[in-house]
Amino acid sequence: MNKTVFITGFLLMTMILLGFSEAVNWKQAQARQNNNEVVNVYGPGGPLGPMEELAKQFKKETGINVNVIGGAEAKWIDQAKQDADIIYGGSEYMLRDIMLKYPGMIDEKTRTELYPRAAGILVRKGNPKNIQSLEDLAKSGVKIIDVNGAGQLGLWEDLAGRKGLISRIDRNIAVSVKTSAEAIELWKANSKYDAWITYESWHYRLKNETDLVQFPEEDKLYRGTPVSITSSSDNKKESKQFIEYLKTESSHQVFQKWGWK
Known part of the structure; x- marks a missing residue:
């Protein structure tokens, strides 16, 4: 009787531990997936203020991390070649200049104009x-x-x-x-x-x-504020989602607060 109870208890404990282990593994997998779900955005310092503010709001609403790096092109272009999902410009000619200097880097079909x-x-x-x-x-x-x-x-x-x-x-x-x-x-x-x-x-x-x-x-x-997804982006779905978010009226109001029309 005691032996039967012991075996039954052992089996139950094993099942519980296996279930717990699977739950932990699932949570770890989810965490890894969420950590990988980072949209890297690069561009000049001019639009950095509204871009950073909207990236934070987007994270709160969707759970998707958006990492915005802004400043002089020379400071970020090498890293952007490696992991950029989105590139924005401080004017239309700025983004066009990047397209000319680095052919194939930007997916021209995704080019979107935000606000002047x-x-x-x-x-x-x-x-x-x-x-x-x-x-x-x-x-x-x-x-x-x-x-x-x-x-x-x-x-x-x-x-x-x-x-x-x-x-x-x-x-x-x-x-x-x-x-x-x-x-x-x-x-x-x-x-x-x-x-x-x-x-x-x-x-x-x-x-x-x-x-x-x-x-x-x-x-x-x-002058305009263009934005585009890169050709090599591993997060095209999330990048498109962020750009669509930038085009909403609430996002437009944030840009207006920072001096855009």
Whole structure:
């Protein structure tokens, strides 16, 4: 009798342990699957604010991790070649430039335009030079930072050309750099620079260091914010899901909060 009870108990315990082991293995497999479900997103620093905010919201709503890496292209392009699922641009020409430099990296069929953003003028807090218009940037003594790249290539010239101010604004450009990160570093380090013709959206990243002078609507210049899935992505389904999420009205409102139209 005791032997029978012992054997029965042993068998029950074995079954329980086997069941527990299977449950643990299943949970571990699920955890591995969830950890692998990471969408890697790369792009310039301009749209980084809304992209990061929406990545966090997307994770809360879907459980899918979105890892956003933003900044100067040179800092992330090598890693992006290895594991990027999505690439976004700070303007249409920026994404096109990546497509030309790295043929086959981007799946052109997935290219999607999100929201446009307008150019504006960043000035010092309190606007000590009383800069109110593009014409004011042509006045003697105004020192301008120019970003000759990073989505801003030719931005000031397109604006100035409409008003016949190209040569007068050009002579007031005190320094030209390739990236917004360089412009920000100069702006913070040296108060001699009075203005930076860039996107309005940068003011929302630099509220403590800048005031924003907006152009009248009829003078505004807009550039786009494209996004695309990479050809080598292992997470195409999740990447498409995230891009669709970026196109929702609630996501549009987040972009608007950061200075997009």
